[in-house]
Amino acid sequence: MREIEAKKVYIFSPGLRIWHWVNFLTIITLFITGLYIGNPFFLGPVGVEATYAYKEGITMDFIRKIHFIAGYVLLASFIFRVIISLFNKRDRLLFPAIWRRDYWMGLKEITLKYIFVMKEGEGQEYVRNACARTVYPLVYLAIFVMIATGFAMYGMSSPGSFWSSLLGWILGFLGGEFMVHMWHHWLAWLIIVFAVLHVYLVIREEALKKNGELSSMFSGYKVFEKEPVDLKDVE
Template identity: 85%
Template sequence: MIEAKKIYIFSPGLRLWHWVNFLTIMVLFFTGLYIGNPFFLGPTGVEATYAYREGLTMDFIRKVHFIAGYILLASFLFRIIIAVFNKRDRLVFPAVWKKDYWTSLKEITLKYAFIMRDTEGHEYIRNACARTVYPIVYFMIFFMIATGFAMYGMSKPGSFWSSLFGWLLGFLGGEFMVHMWHHWIAWLIIIFAVLHVYFVIREEAIKKNGELSSMFSGYKVFEREPVDIKDVEE
């Protein structure tokens, strides 16, 4: 009988960041959709004539969007800070030049395709798929912050944000293209979020390893010692 091993992976700071990030991105996504295409739902919804009285103005939605944008920026900076001071919070990039990376990628692909059993192969705290995708997601979040504040700076010429990110307007082909890139990357982040939820539920359902509860408790259960255990050891 295999003895399960409980390992502490996620620090309180990382768990706090995860949930703040999740809620902020949801607010940004839905308010962003409304800003891009204002609508009033159904025949019994609030008509545009009475929207101001009900507080459902574009000005209000934009304020919520901008506040969430500042929270996302603060959250992103917080993520960098905790990565500096806590080893287990560091972002681990894929070592594509190593054989272990390709072994992990092959195993996780076969498991996700239900060709290999989850009890077979090696155990990983962060498999090759996670090591590849998460840096891309962090980059996309930074891209959304940069392009968002570049557009925000357009309403405040000469401001800090205009000076810091205004160059993106020309680099990406003008205001319209910045809007479009902001829109496209937002959808990529949401697609990632949906897939992330699916894989978390899948892991919990098949392996019952605490994948769902780990972002509350910080602990996950492994049947064998993970190959990359050193990444979370202090």
């Protein structure tokens, strides 16, 4: 790899950055309200007791309304993400090229860096490393399934409605309402675990490399000491 001066690369478009933060706020809202819907809780003996919750506006109806609104926002943002990926090269979904040797070498390198066996700066530079290319499509798939199962359950409250007609088959396909609920619940936790790891890895990379990994989702730019081998994917 040819050594060059540090290069500032424009990676994230305004649309992708807006989508990222809308997704972040929406998923947090869905997760918290979803926990309440699955297992209603109140503030305990030092706060609002369940007996007085209705007076304080803490009702299941209110929480469900927030959850459903956030669900519609997540659906809209998912559709928006698909649309911008079709028209902007920087916004394309980058999938793992598992048939290529450099993908497996990249996956080995990034794994060794994450466990502090290989030093940062060694090996190749990537706009999107092999780990990200592997995990992100799975996260998009998980979000898609969350949307589908969520609206399938939503349709149960109004038989014959649009969502009931469109996604009602999912209930039978997954083995009934209970199993649809469980898949929805399990995937929610997987997405939250991913989010926690994602935040850790972003902060870790910023701390070790000072490459704009953290600020790039505000500015759109990252800095590379070497020319990324996959730079053609965003330029």
